Amino acid sequence: MECKVFRAVNQNAPANNKMTSSKIQKELANACAAEITCAIVDDIGDKYFSLMIDEARDVSVKEQMGVVLQYVNNNGYVIELFLAMVHVPDSSAISLKNAIDCLFAKHGLSLSRLRRQGYDEASNMRGEFNGLKALVLKENPYARYIYCFAHQLQLVIVAVAKDNRIMSDFFSNMLL
Template sequence: MEVAYRIRLTAILDVTRFLLKQGLPFRGNDESSNSLNKGNFLELLEWYSLRNEEVWKTINQNAPGNNQLTSPKIQKELANACATEITRVIVDDIGDKFFSLMIDEARDASINQQMGVVLRYVNKNGHVIERFLALVHVPDTSAISLKNAIDCLFAKHKLSLSRLRGQGYDGASNMRGEFNGLKALILKENPYARYVHCFAHQLQLVVVVVAKENRIVSDFFQYVNMIVNATGASCKRRDQLRQHHHDRLVEQLEKVEIVSGKGKKSRIQFSTTRGYSLGIALHYNSPVNFYVDLNFRGTPKCA
């Protein structure tokens, strides 16, 4: 019985790890015995058992009714166990090294405020490593609430705030406020935790300002937005635009206006024989792939 239990548990844990690694859902709409699709977890476990006789002998009808290890509660416990083990490996890898903290907050699909916590450190091989540590529910986005959540998280994983050497947040007042922001609260306890405005947010702010001040760029993004909205709402228009994009690329490849090859990443050479030509390929996973070609004759002038 113990051997069979170990085989069954190992197989179910393998399925759990695969689904977690691929970011796939576990449950299905209909998990009854007569269902044609019981969800990823049960279907993958059944597929696994059909290709491994040893596993097949220990699960489903061959397992005790009160020890199937396939209930939703067991699935959640196994997923939490995997998450705990991964977190432990990350914390052990940090050890007593100095590290930096990066956090951001956002609402999830169920309208709960969540705080994502990322740690950045240098491992024993001298490589800079970033690791997602946890997603913490916070009652609100005030600086004191975020600070309390960080203190609880650090205490849980036995991380010392004294080893903190950097903070990276956005520019919101609750994050970078000089007196009552999260940055200030942490600096009161650790003056060595230097604050750096998140470069991704800085880049976003720069792009927004440039787009607003430059009429050509501003118009371009407005046109892109209209194209995405008009095309994404219709499967017919989307297919037509994709076909047009395909035909255009084939034509340019034949004329050697663009160059493509194995192992190359979008190496494009634009012809300038017709004045200034700006070709921009915009690729979206969903819902649209399209190609925008703006031709300027003469020297483009900024407003």
């Protein structure tokens, strides 16, 4: 396939192949994201899977939710992949649940196949009666809640990086 793309682009329009337009770059990024998402969903198929979510504000102060899925592939390996970054109107449990429902419906994933849900300790996430955990459990009692220890690790790294110039420089350079 790579050869076909190379021939089509470089032989038919070599001078026009700059791809510097932000519109073209966004379209390419979205096309890649759509293909990767389809591959993830196809690989999951009708297997059971786990869901990990973290929500935060982006730099424009919009609420967003990062969604990661974890499953065992046909070779017996545990696969953990980022599925989507979803903008939500607010960080309430019902908004997050609605966003999950929409995301699952869009990609043909079933909440009934969910076996684990992992979030941080925020009350909107783990709340016993009104949190996201409770809303998911009402619909699927097999989707057990497990605290996401990666969040704790992130908090430790942020705290260490703030107090240690070497670590701060290291993580600053990693982001470049």
